[in-house]
Amino acid sequence: MWRWLIPLSVVPVLGLLAYGFRVNPRDIPSPLVGRPAAPFVLRTFDGRDVSLESLRGRVVVLNFWASWCYPACYEEAPALERSWRAYRGREVSVVGVAIQDQPDAARKFIADFSLSFPNAPDPDGKVSVDYGVYGVPETFFIDRAGRIRRKQTGAVSDDLFRREVEKLLGEPA
Amino acid sequence: MIPELGQGALVVGIVLAVYGAIAAAAGAQTGRPALIESAQRAALAVFALVTACFLLLAYAFLTFDFSVRYVAHQTTLSTPFYYRVTAVWGALEGSILLWAWMLALYTLIVVLRHRGERDLYPWALSVMLGIIAFFLLVMTLPAPPFERLTPVPADGRGLNPLLEDTGMITHPVALYLGFTGFTVPFAFAMAALVTGRVGDAWITTTRRWTIVAWYFLSLGLLIGGWWSYHVLGWGGYWAWDPVENAAFMPWLTGTALLHSAMIQERRRMLKLWNISLVILTFGLTIFGTFLTRSGVIASVHAFSQGSIGAFFLAFLGLVLLVAFGGLAWRWDRLTAQGELDSILSRESAFLLNNVFLVAAAFTVFFGTVFPLLSEAIRGVKVSVGAPFFNQVNVPLFLSLIFLMGVGPLIAWRRASIDNLKRNFLGPVAIGLVAAAVLHLVGVRSTLAVLTLALALFAAATIALDVLRGTRARLRTGAGLARAVTGLLLRHNRRYGGFVIHLGILLVALGVTGSQAWSVQTEATLKRGQAVEVAGYRFRFEGLSATQESTHARVVGTFAVSRGGGAPIVMRPSKKFYRQEQAPIAGVDYRMGLTEDLYLVLGDFARDGSAATVKVLVNRLVSWIWIGGLVLTLGALLAIVPDDRAA
Structure with a gap:
């Protein structure tokens, strides 16, 4: 009877591989979660300055994207815009950072999705290095006290945005 | 128009492949030749239909038919003719189509060579048509090459620039001919299990097939190494990346099979082992596709993901359970065999060779899935890199080289x-x-x-x-x-x-x-400055910029001299593509029998006054290609x- 162990031994291997669907190999835990977010000052595409300091006391959703990042950035852009419109009156700021992008392509991306939250290039890549960005899109949820509370690798959905932001809004400043 | 035609051909193809698989099996079971002939005609029709799909997709690429989503994603109007042809299999959907087409081609050749045979062939035909049906199914559900894109864009997105290389025509084609080629010995082995004729017939029938498949797989691996060497710009040809391992594992077990099959032919031994090896080898080709397409394991090869992983896993499970189940069912017939006479014999040298090859395949498998295992059991993310693979494999490969000397000359039975x-x-x-x-x-x-x-x-x-x-x-x-x-x-x-x-x-x-x-160094040079490596002087002469059809290119000019000899000029470059975040290296290299000069341009001053260059003098690399x-x-x-x- 033990000969049937040969086909049966396949089962745990298959189980392990199936388990692989549930985890994302690119989802690397960020050591920055729980730490104060690195300060930044950025000049947006329409020429205004935006800094983390000026947003202190608000919940900040810091989203790193690029126009060449298809499909994830194209998926999440409408969700981010919708969520930003839904929460803009409630002490929530969304800041987009286009990394390693060409200005024209990035502007076209912003126009295509009618993004109305501030979006800025990161010309020397300093901000993305400070936040340890591996790839795009990555999104950091920063609480009112200026600490990084969650890092999302991959597209942000409406649900995820609502869940994280509601949690952080519920906390005192 | 093309999407509908292609989709239609695929659906008819699936129906015919499933019918043919059933008809061939029924014909084999009942002994009615009419059914087998009908299955053969189905196989012929499947080949014609898959060929038509392939041509349709190629036509869509050549005519910039952006109503086909796959075409729009893989080309732009500026993509030159040559790369529009290779783009047909440049990404997931097309590569599955290429795979299916090769399977259909192999099936056709099997039909042409073996038609009229009664013993194993009808069952093998049934298995092959069943496998084709699976790949056609993949093309209709998770990876549809003919999916429509609406609205039709004015221009497409463009091929990954790393794939714009002559290696892209040969590397996937050779690799897939290898992968799909192992389907033939697998199909005949399954036929042997079903019919209970587990003797040498399937081994002798498929000997040439196994060599052909093994050869193409070897060629695919080598061309992959060559592509990595002259395109990627890191100066190496093998990195133990999961995707490379995926192609290497079936090579190892396939190599083992080539050797152990000889013992079965000669000494009637190792029946069980040979069937296991062919199942493993075929399983590993499917596993490789699963690995590269499922996104389960992180790899530098940024391949697409989606539900296709689940399809391949299910198919892999089915193949392994059924095949090893059949092996357990025929256990008694498979274990009756000759005995090993002496440790000092050709049989035992071949046996050792098999042990080492399979051990190497296992360690590569283990290293590749270990990150998954670690996360599943301990919840810890790890990555396994080249040091592990080198450490365990180098002793195995050295032993194999030793056996390569011993095996062919030591006497059979007892030396x-x-x-x-x-x-x-x-x-x-x-x-x-x-x-x-x-x-x-x-x-x-x-x-x-x-x-x-x-x-x-x-x-x-x-x-x-x-x-x-x-x-x-x-x-x-x-x-x-x-x-x-x-x-x-x-x-x-x-x-x-x-x-x-x-x-x-x-x-x-x-x-x-x-x-x-090999030696290498990196230096930042002002114009006119030089760096010396391994007796060569590399002097930076300046930068120039050009606009090509798909990208802009910045070229550094270096005068390379040795001793008092006349300098040669080398021009490494950086290519900037619209659709890519980072520039892509344009390596410049001079190959030689003893050493290659290999230059990679790094950062540079915009005014052309200075540039960083990586200089590698790689020794004896050419012998790999030779x-x-x-x-x-x-x-x-x-x-x-x-x-x-x-």
């Missing part, structure tokens, strides 16, 4: 002391002298000395054998040229194998040389029709 002396005294002496000489001329790397000495030992056994055979023929009065060609052709399998061994030894030489003696050519000759020799059998 006498006399046999050992006669065959190995000379080669062992050559190996020892080589080691001593290498040490004396100052080679300090123990690993390099060991590898080269073992390789020379193995090469000496081959030379000894050829020498003896030729001398025997000369005695019959033939001229030297006729004696050698006569020997090679008369025993083409044996000498084909020897030539392949020589090819592998040359690859080993290249790998050893490049690992042990080894590939020799291997090709050997494979050709091994599959030419046996004149003895005629």
Whole structure:
């Protein structure tokens, strides 16, 4: 009877591989979660300055994207815009950072999705290095006290945005 | 129009493939030839339909039909003709189509060669059509090449620029011919299990198929290494990346199969083992596709993901459970066999070779899935890199080189002391002298000395054998040229194998040389400044910029000289693509038998006054590619029709 162990031994291997669907190999835990977010000052595409300091006391959703990042950035852009419109009156700021992008392509991306939250290039890549960005899109949820509370690798959905932001809004400043 | 036509052809193809699989099985079971003939016609129709799909997709690419989503994602209007052709299989959907087409082609050849046979062939045909049906199913559900894109964009997105290379026509084609080729021995092995005729018939029937598949897989791996070497700009050709491992594992088990099949033919041993190996090899080709397409394991190869992973996993599970289930079912017939007479025999040398090859396949498998295992059991993310793979595999490969020398000359059954002396005294002496000489001329790397000495030992056994055979023929009065060609052709399998061994030894030489003696440096140079590496002077002459059809290019000019010789000019570049975040290296290299010069342009000042350059002097790398050519000759020799059998 033990000969049937040969086909049966396949089962745990298959189980392990199936388990692989549930985890994302690119989802690397960020050591920055729980730490104060690195300060930044950025000049947006329409020429205004935006800094983390000026947003202190608000919940900040810091989203790193690029126009060449298809499909994830194209998926999440409408969700981010919708969520930003839904929460803009409630002490929530969304800041987009286009990394390693060409200005024209990035502007076209912003126009295509009618993004109305501030979006800025990161010309020397300093901000993305400070936040340890591996790839795009990555999104950091920063609480009112200026600490990084969650890092999302991959597209942000409406649900995820609502869940994280509601949690952080519920906390005192 | 094209999406509908293609989709229609696919659906009809699935129906026919499933019908053919059932008809062939029913025909085999009931012994009604009409059913088998009907299945053959279905196989022919499937081949025609998949070919039509392929041509339709190619046509869509050539005419920039952006109503096909796949075309829009893989080309732009500026993509040149040549890359529009290779773009057909440049990404997931098209590569599955290529796979299916090759399977259909192999099936067609099997039909042409074996039609009329009664024993194994109908079942093998059934298995092959079933496998084709799976791939066609993948093309209709998770990876549809003919999906429509609405609205139709004015321009497409463009191919990954790394794939704009001549290697992209040959690498996937060779690799897939290898992967799909193992379907044939697998199908015949399954037929053997179903019918209970587990003797040597399936082995002898599929011997050439296995060599062909093995050869294409080897070629695919080598071209992949070549592509990595001259396109990626890191100066290496192999990185133990999961995707590379995915193609290497079936190569290891396939190599084991090639050797152990000889023992079954000769000594009626290892039936169970051979069936297991062919199942493993075929399973690993499916596993490889699963690995590269599922996104389960992180790899530098940024391949697409989606539900396709689940499809392949389910198929892999089905294949392994059914095949190993059949093996357990036929256990009693598979275990009746000859016995090993002595440790000192060719059988045991081949057996050891198999143990080492399968051990290597297992360690590669283990290292590849270990990150998954670690996360599942301990919740810890780890990555397994080159040091692990090198450490466990280098001793195994060294042992294999040693066995490569021993196996072909040691006697079957039981080697006498006399046999050992006669065959190995000379080669062992050559190996020892080589080691001593290498040490004396100052080679300090123990690993390099060991590898080269073992390789020379193995090469000496081959030379000894050829020498003896030729001398025997000369005695019959033939001229030297006729004696050698006569020997090679008369025993083409044996000498084909020897030539392949020589090819592998040359690859080993290249790998050893490049690992042990390559040097590299990185320098930032102002215009007119030079850096010296390994006796060469690399002087930075300046930068220039050009606009090509798909990208902008910044070119650095370097004058390279050695001693007082006239300088040559090398032009490494950086290519900037609209759709890519980072620029792509345009490596410039000069290949040579002893060393390659290899320049990669790094950062540069915009005004062209300074540039960073990575300079590599890679030793003996060319022998890897030469080894590939020799291997090709050997494979050709091994599959030419046996004149003895005629």
